[in-house]
Amino acid sequence: MTAEQWSRLDQIVWVDPGRMSGTVCFRGTRVPVETLIDHIEGNATLDQFLAGFPSVSREQAIQFIELAKESLLACVSS
Numbered sequence: 001m002t003a004e005q006w007s008r009l010d011q012i013v014w015v016d017p018g019r020m021s022g023t024v025c026f027r028g029t030r031v032p033v034e035t036l037i038d039h040i041e042g043n044a045t046l047d048q049f050l051a052g053f054p055s056v057s058r059e060q061a062i063q064f065i066e067l068a069k070e071s072l073l074a075c076v077s078s
Contacts, residue, residue: 001071012063026064029055036061 001009014027023032031053039049050058 005067005070008063009067012060026056026060031056033064036064
């Protein structure tokens with residue numbers, strides 16, 4: 001992951017051992033990013049996820065998905 005990607009990720013998620021046992025959550029929320037992945041795996045749409053977790057912004061979710069895509073593509077193409 002590049003320095004730019006780390007910076008972008010830091011704006012999207014936060015980790016604090018004192019909150020949610022250190023689970024990676026969307027910044028400003030108590031919603032684990034894994035919840036988004038679980039919803040997608042379960043065939044939920046992004047809109048369905050956002051309706052269930054209104055504290056997560058559409059922009060946060062999309063930025064996280066884009067970073068995950070970039071990281072995965074970089075791994076398989078190198």
